[in-house]
Amino acid sequence: xxxxxxxxxxxxxxxxxxxxxxxxxxxxxxxxxxxxxxxxxxxxxxxxxxxxxxxxxxxxxxxxxxxxxxxxxxxxxxxxxxxxxxxxxxxxxxxxxxxxxxxxxxxxxxxxxxxxxxxxxxxxxxxxxxxxxxxxxxxxxxxxxxxxxxxxxxxxxxxxxxxxxxxxxxxxxxxxxxxxxxxxxxxxxxxxxxxxxxxxxxxxxxxxxxxxxxxxxxxxxxxxxxxxxxxxxxxxxxxxxxxxxxxxxxxxxxxxxxxxxxxxxxxxx
DNA sequence: TGTCAATGCTAAG
DNA sequence: TTAGCCTTGACAA
Numbered sequence: 411x412x413x414x415x416x417x418x419x420x421x422x423x424x425x426x427x428x429x430x431x432x433x434x435x436x437x438x439x440x441x442x443x444x445x446x447x448x449x450x451x452x453x454x455x456x457x458x459x460x461x462x463x464x465x466x467x468x469x470x471x472x473x474x475x476x477x478x479x480x481x482x483x484x485x486x487x488x489x490x491x492x493x494x495x496x497x498x499x500x501x502x503x504x505x506x507x508x509x510x511x512x513x514x515x516x517x518x519x520x521x522x523x524x525x526x527x528x529x530x531x532x533x534x535x536x537x538x539x540x541x542x543x544x545x546x547x548x549x550x551x552x553x554x555x556x557x558x559x560x561x562x563x564x565x566x567x568x569x570x571x572x573x574x575x576x577x578x579x580x581x582x583x584x585x586x587x588x589x590x591x592x593x594x595x596x597x598x599x600x601x602x603x604x605x606x607x608x609x610x611x612x613x614x615x616x617x618x619x620x621x622x623x624x625x626x627x628x629x630x631x632x633x634x635x636x637x638x639x640x641x642x643x644x645x646x647x648x649x650x651x652x653x654x655x656x657x658x659x660x661x662x663x664x665x666x667x668x669x670x671x672x673x674x675x676x677x678x679x
Numbered sequence: 680t681g682t683c684a685a686t687g688c689t690a691a692g
Numbered sequence: 693t694t695a696g697c698c699t700t701g702a703c704a705a
Contacts, residue, residue, distance in 0.1 A: 479687045480699040512699045570686050
């Protein structure tokens with residue numbers, strides 16, 4: 411489930427598992443054999459995330475991974491079993507091993523190339539160096555809908571389809587509202603909420619956005635079994651009643667992504 | 680067993 | 693705007 415919180419969690423886990431010790435690296439699938447050979451036998455020096463991009467520093471350079479839609483790390487304790495299926499990269503240390511499957515990107519970068527990548531990414535609510543004013547400078551001048559701007563990694567990085575839908579709902583903002591029509595106050599609230607929601611996501615390993623007072627139990631309704639693993643207001647709840655006002659949640663395809671919102675709670679004149 | 684959609688993004692057209 | 697990447701889980705048959 412790779413939105414930004416997953417990547418930050420991964421950076422943390424890589425550090426815990428492999429920092430400071432020699433790591434065995436291989437590409438059983440073969441598509442990253444050259445890179446793996448360069449990493450092999452050297453220690454992990456550092457790991458960090460910027461938005462949905464994962465960086466792991468080795469003496470040979472920065473391993474850069476982007477999971478895309480279905481990329482995934484699987485973890486276990488050594489000894490690692492014989493590879494099954496398409497494993498792009500396997501890292502094995504003393505305490506743990508991990509298998510990377512299906513990433514959009516798995517490559518080795520020079521420090522300069524890594525810097526260039528950071529430069530084209532917008533501020534990440536999960537990074538202490540993030541500057542929300544930089545994003546606001548773009549948002550406040552854009553005719554694009556805020557729902558599109560939040561998904562644009564050049565504007566804000568790390569927000570995916572779930573956080574986008576949920577943060578707009580939590581602030582009752584119509585997803586079709588243009589960036590330039592947002593008030594500074596609305597933007598500040600969105601940003602602060604992303605910082606808090608995504609930090610919770612890193613800790614919990616899942617996305618929960620429903621305030622306690624809106625949980626079904628608190629509303630006098632039976633508890634809900636949520637299919638995707640977190641408690642959310644609108645994401646993938648099309649046709650179901652809004653947890654706050656009861657109107658049916660709507661969905662619409664916007665720039666090839668499914669947008670979800672409540673027409674009652676998020677309705678700007 | 681098969682089909683589809685998915686938390687993302689890029690390159691081709 | 694669309695196809696493609698390459699994987700998984702949910703659901704239909």
